[in-house]
Amino acid sequence: MDIVRVEVYLDDASEPLAVVTEPPFNVRLDPAELGEGEHALTVVTHYQGGAKDHHEYAFDVSHKNNVFAGHISRAPLRAPIEVELVDAVERENPKAPNPVVYGLLPLALFLLVVVVSWYIAVRAESAAVDEPTNIQKIARSVAGAAPSAAKPAAGGADGEALYAANCASCHGASGEGVGSVFPALAGNDHLADAAYTIDVIVNGKPGTAMPAFGSRFSDEELAALVSYVRTSWNNSFGAVSAEDVASAR
Amino acid sequence: MSTFALRQPGELYESQKLAIWYFVVAVALFGAQIIFGLLLAYQYIDPDFLYQKLSFMTNRTVHLNAMIVWLLVGMMGGVYWFLPVETGREVVGIKLAKFIWWVIVAGVSVVVLVYLLVQIGPGNAFTLWFINEGREYVEAPRWADIAIVAWVAIFLFNVIATALAARRITGLLGVLIFDLVALGALYTAGMHYTVNVTMDQYLWWWVVHLWVEATWEVLVGVVMGWSLMYLLGTPRKLIETWLFLEVALVFGTGILGLGHHYFWIGTPEYWIGLGGFFSALEPLPLVAMVVHAVYDSGAHRMHTVNKPALFWAITQAFGNFIGAGVWGFMQTLPQINMYSHGTQLAAAHGHFSFFGAYVGTVLTLVYIAVQHLRPRIQIPLNSKLWSWAWGLLVFGIIAIVASFTISGFAQTMIERAELGSTWNAFIRSYTHPWYTNTHWWRFWAGVLFLLGYVLLVWDLMTIGRKPATEGAYD
Numbered sequence: 058m059d060i061v062r063v064e065v066y067l068d069d070a071s072e073p074l075a076v077v078t079e080p081p082f083n084v085r086l087d088p089a090e091l092g093e094g095e096h097a098l099t100v101v102t103h104y105q106g107g108a109k110d111h112h113e114y115a116f117d118v119s120h121k122n123n124v125f126a127g128h129i130s131r132a133p134l135r136a137p138i139e140v141e142l143v144d145a146v147e148r149e150n151p152k153a154p155n156p157v158v159y160g161l162l163p164l165a166l167f168l169l170v171v172v173v174s175w176y177i178a179v180r181a182e183s184a185a186v187d188e189p190t191n192i193q194k195i196a197r198s199v200a201g202a203a204p205s206a207a208k209p210a211a212g213g214a215d216g217e218a219l220y221a222a223n224c225a226s227c228h229g230a231s232g233e234g235v236g237s238v239f240p241a242l243a244g245n246d247h248l249a250d251a252a253y254t255i256d257v258i259v260n261g262k263p264g265t266a267m268p269a270f271g272s273r274f275s276d277e278e279l280a281a282l283v284s285y286v287r288t289s290w291n292n293s294f295g296a297v298s299a300e301d302v303a304s305a306r
Numbered sequence: 307m308s309t310f311a312l313r314q315p316g317e318l319y320e321s322q323k324l325a326i327w328y329f330v331v332a333v334a335l336f337g338a339q340i341i342f343g344l345l346l347a348y349q350y351i352d353p354d355f356l357y358q359k360l361s362f363m364t365n366r367t368v369h370l371n372a373m374i375v376w377l378l379v380g381m382m383g384g385v386y387w388f389l390p391v392e393t394g395r396e397v398v399g400i401k402l403a404k405f406i407w408w409v410i411v412a413g414v415s416v417v418v419l420v421y422l423l424v425q426i427g428p429g430n431a432f433t434l435w436f437i438n439e440g441r442e443y444v445e446a447p448r449w450a451d452i453a454i455v456a457w458v459a460i461f462l463f464n465v466i467a468t469a470l471a472a473r474r475i476t477g478l479l480g481v482l483i484f485d486l487v488a489l490g491a492l493y494t495a496g497m498h499y500t501v502n503v504t505m506d507q508y509l510w511w512w513v514v515h516l517w518v519e520a521t522w523e524v525l526v527g528v529v530m531g532w533s534l535m536y537l538l539g540t541p542r543k544l545i546e547t548w549l550f551l552e553v554a555l556v557f558g559t560g561i562l563g564l565g566h567h568y569f570w571i572g573t574p575e576y577w578i579g580l581g582g583f584f585s586a587l588e589p590l591p592l593v594a595m596v597v598h599a600v601y602d603s604g605a606h607r608m609h610t611v612n613k614p615a616l617f618w619a620i621t622q623a624f625g626n627f628i629g630a631g632v633w634g635f636m637q638t639l640p641q642i643n644m645y646s647h648g649t650q651l652a653a654a655h656g657h658f659s660f661f662g663a664y665v666g667t668v669l670t671l672v673y674i675a676v677q678h679l680r681p682r683i684q685i686p687l688n689s690k691l692w693s694w695a696w697g698l699l700v701f702g703i704i705a706i707v708a709s710f711t712i713s714g715f716a717q718t719m720i721e722r723a724e725l726g727s728t729w730n731a732f733i734r735s736y737t738h739p740w741y742t743n744t745h746w747w748r749f750w751a752g753v754l755f756l757l758g759y760v761l762l763v764w765d766l767m768t769i770g771r772k773p774a775t776e777g778a779y780d
Contacts, residue, residue: 178498181505226728
């Protein structure tokens with residue numbers, strides 16, 4: 058059906074606020090010209106042949122701080138016309154952007170960030186080698202991690218301190234191990250084989266988490282360590298000498 | 307912007323049609339992200355599952371990259387949706403925008419296929435350019451990096467050229483332009499290869515931190531500003547005043563808040579003080595956003611043209627504050643971070659904040675667009691299904707975050723405070739019931755989340771299709 062006329066009534070007015078007789082069938086209202094608060098807009102659409110429709114819109118208008126804003130809170134289904142409220146910015150004639158501020162300045166800032174990050178990266182690349190940072194030791198309270206001052210063994214190597222610093226984190230402070238992942242050393246019969254024990258500590262055990270310690274310690278230190286695990290926690294497999302370690306390397 | 311000049315489907319701007327493609331791809335990638343997330347959750351329970359076919363590390367890469375891409379795509383879609391409405395004209399350079407969009411879609415597909423097909427290999431110049439750049443979150447090979455920068459540059463051109471052609475600048479547009487400059491330029495900082503790991507990480511965080519904690523948050527401020535104007539009819543002056551406040555706070559705290567990533571990577575010690583101080587202030591703008599959204603909703607007595615979008619907008623405000631603000635603050639002070647970093651508390655924060663800040667934003671935008679895709683525009687847009695999808699997604703993420711948080715507490719206690727960073731502590735915390743049981747909670751919460759996603763997609767395809775009860779709003 059063709060629309061011939063649309064009448065728009067504000068609130069309880071008996072006279073129409075606007076009458077539209079040709080497309081586009083839309084109505085624009087300016088919240089600045091309406092009172093603050095809730096309004097109802099009745100739209101009567103006349104079709105060719107005399108039929109007509111009523112649709113009711115509800116909307117809020119606020120005048121806070123001289124900002125005249127409106128918002129439709131209820132719009133009818135299938136209304137054949139559109140209702141628009143004038144936006145505050147439209148009324149205030151928006152400024153045209155300055156092409157220098159919004160065109161050239163963004164470009165300059167973009168290049169600035171790119172150049173700064175590129176400069177930092179190039180400086181980093183110019184370092185021929187990755188120099189290790191000089192890390193200072195932090196005093197720790199974790200049991201067993203601090204070297205024990207007691208019991209320096211003959212030759213100066215302290216098996217207990219070496220064990221606490223290098224082995225206890227996995228094998229436990231008392232050689233108890235953790236589950237099936239880190240074998241217990243206390244009561245471990247494999248330790249009876251001195252050559253095997255030295256081999257595992259010196260060369261590690263491929264395929265497991267056990268690392269090789271051979272290059273990190275002297276023969277005396279390794280002998281003290283092997284002797285410590287073979288004679289502690291009720292183990293009584295006997296001590297080994299630095300010569301034993303040297304011949305196993 | 308007139309708040310309810312609701313155009314009919316045939317009357318969408320070309321830019322808005324492009325925005326719909328952005329939203330379709332975003333929601334599809336959201337699904338991919340969830341599937342790979344569930345796979346990861348299951349691999350925590352059974353580490354041998356699909357080992358060396360789809361290993362944990364590969365799935366994690368896809369899970370994270372899908373997230374970054376879909377959220378960015380969703381927010382850019384929101385800009386393409388609102389830009390013609392804001393400027394009152396078609397976007398300038400829309401053909402170029404469409405061209406680069408399909409290049410990006412093809413590029414992302416190739417990148418993901420390469421991740422899945424080439425999981426292991428050497429690290430050399432070839433792999434850096436064509437396989438994987440190796441930096442977490444931004445693993446994309448360098449050719450894709452260049453395409454991404456071109457994409458953002460064209461996007462920036464669209465916005466600037468449209469504003470210049472329309473001879474119209476608003477506070478929202480001004481903020482958007484400078485934010486996009488930072489967004490594009492900072493991405494280039496993640497493309498350098500250096501032998502020095504500290505230097506490498508130093509620049510890498512410019513992308514990772516400065517994107518999500520600075521430029522993305524500002525982008526959210528802009529698109530949520532438009533959304534609130536559309537949803538509630540909030541006056542522009544109010545929106546822009548809050549936006550300027552939020553931008554000042556986001557950049558004022560977030561840029562130096564970068565320091566919380568520089569605590570332990572070999573950077574000078576002054577970062578501990580700088581990062582600790584500024585990142586502690588980072589929740590402030592998020593509080594401002596909550597106050598703003600709640601105040602606006604209350605001022606309009608929740609009268610809105612689009613119920614699901616308004617709910618997601620409010621969820622976004624609270625989710626951003628709790629997930630990014632509270633969960634972030636929990637571990638950002640160096641005194642605490644020394645014990646908590648590298649534990650699952652970081653994952654708890656990551657899940658909560660990305661969901662709250664960005665998923666909420668994108669789903670708000672998607673629901674706003676959906677309102678215009680039906681034969682008749684329904685006002686207010688509503689359905690029963692969206693609230694079920696909303697409930698399952700929100701409950702799912704809270705349960706996921708809760709289980710991450712509990713396992714993170716166990717790790718912080720055992721692996722850091724009690725036994726230090728040792729193998730023994732590692733094994734003990736990984737076998738602790740607080741750690742192992744929560745794997746199951748996380749998995750089942752993920753299943754609920756997936757169900758929420760399915761309902762969401764179903765709702766998006768059906769909402770507003772059938773008109774609400776005849777006469778209900780007449």
